Amino acid sequence: MNYSYTIAKRICSFLLLLFVASCASENQDDPLKKPEDNRFTKVILSDDLNEPMELAVAPDGKVFFIERHGQFSKYDPNDGQTTLIHTFALLPEDPDEVYGNGLMGLTLDPNFQKNRFVYVYYTPDKLPARQSLSRFVLKENDELDLSSETVILEIPIEREVSAHTGGSLTWDKDGNLYLSTGDNTVPFASGGYAPIDEIEGRITFDAQRSSGNTNDLRGKVLRIHPEADGTYTIPKGNLFPEGTEGTRPEIYVMGTRNPYRISVDQETSILYWGEVGPDAGNDGDNGPRGYDEINQAKQAGNYGWPYFVGDSKPYPDYNFETKELGELFNAEKPINESVNNTGLRELPPAQKALIWYPYQQSAEFPLVGEGGRNAMAGPVYHFDENLESSVKFPKYYDKALFIYDWMRSWVFAVRLDEDYNFVSMERFMETNGDFRRPMDLEMGPDGAFYMLEYGSVYGIDNVDARLVRIEYNGGNRAPESYPTASDTVGIAPLTVKFSGENNYDPDSDDEHSYQWIFEGTEVQSTEASPLYTFEQHGVYQVRQIVTDAAGAESTGIIEIKVGNTLPEVNIQTNGNRSFFFDDKTLPYEVSVKDAEDEEIAEDRVHISFAYVPMVSRQENTPGHQMPVPVPLGESLIRESDCQACHQWTEESVGPNFVQIAQRYENQDVVDQLADKIIKGGSGNWGQHYMNGHPQVSENDAKEMVRYILSLAGQAELFDLPMKGSVALNKHQDQGKRGRYVLKASYTDGGGAIVPLTGTDALVLRSNMVEAEDADEVDRIGRTDKQLGSIHNGSWFMLKQIDLTGIKQISYFYSSLNIDATLEVRVGSPTGEVISTLDYKNTGDWSKFIKVSTPVKDPGGINDLYFVFKKDQEPNEHMFTLDWLTFDR
Structure with missing residues (x-):
């Protein structure tokens, strides 16, 4: 053995490790350099949870968390196991509804290592209905001592409302405990505006009795100082001094709607919370549209609900009985004159939100995007130079406030100035976050973040509901193996x-x-x-x-x-394999070959036929290939937040799509349901309000509805014979931008191992192709109706086109003042030319004409490139194309 070589090799390896470590240290210590997204990793600690709510990380790294239906569990990092500690008995729910009550809040005492105190906020199985803030002792073996329950505070609720619970718990640096409570008010009758209904017998429709009431603990953030004997004292600086008539001294912040998740900066004791806002999609006579808010309280205050929203935008004093609009409420001097008010008439001035945003794009905070909304506030991160941790967040995020949105599944880091005012915000883990509706976000003692993810759908037991740890790796990162x-x-x-x-x-x-x-x-x-x-x-x-x-x-x-090979499945037809034509049938024959099966078992051949009304351009795959196209309506639904409340066939808070299709089968309701998607509403399927989607265009909403309604009859044939014909007549009343899809599959007998399935598909599109449905464009402007801004060298492409039986291509075009050439090429913009059109200008962009030119069939199925050419200037803005047809 060459010992000198071995020693030298070990020294080199040691020096390499030192270099890697120094690079990591250098990266962490640079506060100006934003870390790359791929230096953050989400590690799943516990999965398949059921409506997880809130978590707390103990000093020893154990993570305690709760689920809404009463489960209190722990994750132990020592063995990586999750253990159920206790299931709380909760007030029973109506099985036909999805409620907001249950086990909502959890926190550990700041001195947990010594006193083992655990605080929970839940709906005990007792009447009258209430929310209980209770303290328990967790034994050293992490068993909950049920006999130790001490009820710190009780908040009566109207059970029939059962929503807007709040329920988050946290502490400040002085050992004061904060509890958020919702307004416990029915939001439906107000149309998404201010719920200030004072009609007799409708007290649950009036948030003035809760959020706007100085003598009620609902619609608030409370601040108390728990004492060892189970009582509490009132910290100095709450909104109303003890003994003030018509007030509750526990109130730190009033005028909140549903402050679902709160946090307190552990260095400054500044309070932050996310406010789940009202549902109105647009400004109206009844007030401003709805906004979600990220709020900040440097000191006690009134944050305006139900009189103001966002940056204190005022609602008018609306009389629900006479339908009369009154004066706008005054943010400097709000007045609560409700018959249901038991507190002060004159309220503290309304404070503006730190961040506010509607369903649509926000002018003030455009980065948050658009769509459904459910704002929540996470921790303020403080970088600890002395903390020895390989996973702690870098110094770059020092003093950043982390906020998140349940509906939009994003996390942002918010920067504040020296006076803690908003400066900027930036997306966190934008490229690899894959957040599954974040429900709670806390910082652990290791400097990593811990997150509860609710999962994809509201109100069900999601398989992707989980507890994760978000770690930072400032040093060497492991490679990823994809053989x-x-x-x-x-x-x-x-x-x-x-x-x-x-x-x-x-x-x-x-x-x-x-x-x-x-x-x-x-x-x-x-x-x-x-x-x-x-x-x-x-x-x-x-x-x-x-x-x-x-x-x-x-x-x-x-x-x-x-030990087996894939079956060969082939769909044969004597016609064109790309296009359908009016009033025709599609003859077909399916052949199957399998090397291992002596005989093809026809009962294992499955053939289906369907018409897809309109396809997504991004997934437009015409021709003899897989995968098959996706309906535009389905694509729009999958890209939206619809699946948070609706599923295709499974139960959720809203009706599933098949149920909707069956209810409205054979009814002319496209306009009606599209309007409901845009504006929101309730009543048809129970009392749960469907959020409006004002950011969705009318055309897109109609496509979504058409797709949903198509699920009733499906217009799909299953288990067709291996030889036959199908009618191509479904497109005639649905336009010509759809696809017919004939699919065939065969599962073999398994050979010497396991069965394998072979597939084939035939996808036909209309021979009339809208120009805007081109699969790819280069140096061309695309609108919803045309292709334009076409110059010398511009091209568009149609994928997988069969020209069998096609004699000419016709174009419906306009051109202001330029004559030029349009070539059709095979396979690439420089491929074989199979058609040439020397076109003349039409004299006006609004004057469209139809011209035709012959085309040669190159054989097979090909990508066709339509290339525009004119070498001499002027050769820009030469052509606008509305549609083209492939003619037999």
């Missing part, structure tokens, strides 16, 4: 070439070593791209272990199935 294979199925002996070409390392300069395990547990290759022959039939989990120079590694798995 590929030349073949994944076949018959033994099967020789496969493997590769790590798709591997990814965020530290791009790293060198890597490889280990491949094809069978068993022993490493069988250390090459980057090895060949391996599988001699025996079986299903193999091939593992690639990729390791960087610092020793960080990642394992990727790819499955190889040896």
Whole structure:
């Protein structure tokens, strides 16, 4: 052995590790350099939760969290296990409704290590209905001592409302406990504006009795100082001094609607909270549109609800009985004259929100985007130079306030000046956050963030509801293993070439070593791209272990199935494979070949046919290929927040799409339901209010409705025969921008291992193609109706076009004053020319004419490029195209 070489190699490795560590330290210590998104990692600690609500991290790293239905659990980092500690008995709910009450708030005492006090905010199984702030002792073995319950505070509620609970708990640096409470008011009758209904018998419709009432604990953020004996004292500086008639001294902040999640800066004791705002989509006679808010209280104050919203935009004093509009409320001197008010008539001045935003794009805070909204406030991060932690957030985020939105699934870091006023905000983990509706965000003792994610859909037990830790890695990052294979199925002996070409390392300069395990547990290759022959039939989990120079590694798995081959499924037709024509049928025949099946079992052949009314341009895939196109309405729904409250067939807070389709089957309700999507409303499916979507265009809303209504009849045929014909007549009353989709699949008998499924699809589009539906464009302007701003060298492309039987292409175009040439090329903008149109200008952009030109069929199915050419100037703004047709 060469000992000198070995020692030198070890010294080099040691120096490399020192260099990596120094780079990490340098990165963390630079407060001006924004860290890359891929230096943050979300680690799933516990998943498949059921409506998680709030979490608290103990000094020893244990994470305690609650779920709305009463579960109180812990995650132990020592063994990575989640354990249910206790299930609280809660006031029963109406099974037909989804309520906002339950186990809502959780926090640990600042001296938890000594006194083991745990505080919860919940709806106990007792009448009359109430919310209870209770303290328990958690034993050293993390068992909850039920006999230790001390009720600190009780807040009566009207059970029939059962919404707007608030329920968040937190502490300031002086050991004062904060509790947020909602207004406990029905929001539906006010149309999304101010709920100030004073009609007799409708007290639950009047937030003046709660949020606007100085003598009521609802619609507030309360601040108390718990004492060891279970009582509490009132800290100095609350909104009303003790003994003030018509007030409650516990009130720190009043005038809130539903402050769902709150936080307190541990250095300044400044309070922050997210305010879930009202639902009005647009400004109206009854007041401003709805806004969600991020609020900040440097001191006690009144934040305006139900008289003001956002930056103290005033509502008018509306009489719900006479329908008369009164004067606008005065933010400097709000007056509560409600018959339901038991407190002061003259209220403290209304304070403006720190950040406020509507459904639509915000002029003041455009980065927050648009759509549904549900604002929440997280912690203010303070970088600790002396904290030894490999996962703590960098100094860059020192003193940043972290806010988040449940509906929009984003997190922002907000910057404040020396007086704690708003300066700016920036998206956190924009490229790799993948937040699943964040519900609570807290900082742990390790300097990492802990988040509860509610999951995709409101009111159900989501499989993607989870507890995660967000870690920062300022040093070397592990590579990511994504092995590929030349073949994944076949018959033994099967020789496969493997590769790590798709591997990814965020530290791009790293060198890597490889280990491949094809069978068993022993490493069988250390090459980057090895060949391996599988001699025996079986299903193999091939593992690639990729390791960087610092020793960080990642394992990727790819499955190889040896002992069967994919069936060959083919749909044949004697017609064109790209286009449908009016009043025609599509004859077809499906053939199946399988090397392992001596006979094709027809009962395992499945053939379906459907008409998709209008497809998403982004997923437009005409021609003989997979995947099949997605309806535009479906695409719009998936891109919106609709799935937060509605599912296709599953239950949620709102009706599922199939139920909606069945209720309105064969009814002319497209305009009506589109209007409801835009404006919101309630009553048809219970008392849960559907948020408005004023940011959705009328056309898009109608497409969403058309798609939903199509789910009733489906217009889809299943299990067709292997030979036959289908009518192409569904497009005639739905326009010509849809697709017919004929799909066929066959699942074989499994060969020597497991069954495999082969598929084929035939997708037909109208022979009349709207120009704006082009699959790709280059140097061309696209509007909702046309292609324009076309210059010399501009082109647009249509994917996978079959020209069988097509004799000419016709164009409906206009051109102001330029004659030029339009060439159709195969495969690329420089491919074979199969059609040429030397067109003449039409004299006016508004004058469109139709011209036709022959086209040659190059055979097969091809991408067609439509290239505009004119070498001599002027050669810009030459052409506007409305539509084109492929004519037989």
